[in-house]
Amino acid sequence: MSVSLMRLMQLTSPSLPVGAFAYSQGLESAVEIGLLTDLASSRLWIKNIMSQGLARLDVPIFYRLYRAWQALDEAELRSLNAQIFAQRETSELQAEDAHMGGALSRLLIDLGMTEAALWQRSEQLSFTTMFALAAVKWDIEINQAATGLLWSWLENQVAAAIKLVPLGQTDGQRLIGQLLEDIPALLVMAQQLPDDEIGSCLPMLAILSAQHETQYSRLFRS
Template sequence: MRMRTAMTDPVADLRLRQLTSAALPVGAFAYSQGLESAVELGWIRGPVQAQQWIGGLLEHTLSRLEVPLLARLMAAFARADEASAERWSGLLLALRDTAELRAQERALGTAWAALLVDLGVPGAAPWSERPQRTALALYALATVHYGIAVQDAAQALLWAWLEAQASAALRAVPLGHAAVQRVIHALAAAIPAAVTSGLAVADEDIGAGAPALAIASCRHEMQYSRLFRS
């Protein structure tokens, strides 16, 4: 497989929209990634705090961890280097601070592998059983298969994450639909810069610094009443 560096073509763009659709049957809607616990702890009480929480993770976690790792995973799959892909995917798991967040990665990775096998994406089947499987690795595999440029893939990934976080806030805070759209509108403008910053991160600088997320995730593991699995 060859990784594109130019803008994606129209069909590839539509494939990318499918891969980042909220309707994708991988169960991502079941996870809040710590947001539900942040609400329970009183850190998020309305749209202002929700925007600050999501925006902070976008800047300090997604752009420092997911984006650079996506670029490396795509490069590894483009040159058919499975060992490197496993290593980068394993690093993502190692940098997830809690058992709950690691379990989320593996569960979504399993669902992604099953979906890509069903869609006929070569190389997806072996990932369903690999200990290093992550949703990010399977997403990278699919984007390379469909000839999607790395910058386009990263931008779409962050958009899908932002939309999922806003949806979780809609249910957990709860926020009104208009308030959620205002949050999305404000934070979407930060995505291009987050992608540019993330693609410039050196290997030795990959890693996130979000202690509040780790605390929220740990607390969520023991939370009595939960809507989400993380």
């Protein structure tokens, strides 16, 4: 096993101290109003966000960030980072990305990545931007890194569904097994997406994320 592959495992591990476990990205509100009640409805929700959200926004921008980090093109990096935040449709989604991006930047600085220090004071620093930096510095192949980015999001969403719907552990593994089969095709689409087609369109996610900010009883952070 190569060191870069083990680094990818480190970067996508649930133990990575960035706080991803604290967020549900609208899933908690979807359960609250009865949209998610079982394995089938949970699969449809997560599948749609992965295909119409991450694969059309985070992943295509990740590919561009990866190449910009290789070229040390700071102007392009800042433009792409700003583009991600411009498409976070609620204050909750922006706060989540900024919190996780800031946490990952601090971790990478502690691990000797001096490039992250230049971004530490940024109020809006995307997790995807720092994930791309780590992938480049650790020599993780670009498609493997993109797979890891999607995988870590999927695993976190399934973990939230297990707690909230609730689903059993076996159903959680069944859900991961079904949805990970979509990842290769989504990566191909993300690589081929032209600049003017990058962007997600998930109005229900935005509505539920906004509602979650004031939801009376919740397990996940807003």
